[in-house]
Amino acid sequence: MQLQRAPAFQRGDWPALRHLSCWYVRKDCWGQGVAGELVHWAINHALSHPMIYRTEAACDVMNVASARMMEKAGMSQGALLRRYLFHPNVSDEPRDAFLYSKVR
Incomplete structure (x- = not known):
């Protein structure tokens, strides 16, 4: 599996950094x-x-498998984000998502 690096914040951008997780897994x-x-x-x-105190991830409210996986990873559901995610293969409208996080 090959991971691609996303643009990162520089050390001075925020006093305390958060890490936002995003992943896509091929259906096979x-x-x-x-x-x-x-x-x-x-x-x-x-x-x-040392500068990251919180990690976050969001999933579609209908994606039970991703929600369960985030809970198994020690993340807690923190919010319902209305009309937050776009899934063009599912809908042309933004969809609701659950926000999960883990803090240290």
Whole structure:
């Protein structure tokens, strides 16, 4: 599996940094533990940074598998975000999402 690096904030951008997680898993890899392994690694790696105190991820309210996986990774559901995510393959309208987080 190849990970691509997203643009990062510079050290002086925020006094306390957050880490926002985002992942997409190919359909032929679903159910193999790929996302769970990645999420555990990303959370632990992010929270090991001395300037990161919170890691966040969001999932569509209908995506029960992702919500369960985030809870298994130690994240807690914190908010319902109305009309937050776009899924062009599901709807042309923004969809509601649950926000999950883990803090140290």
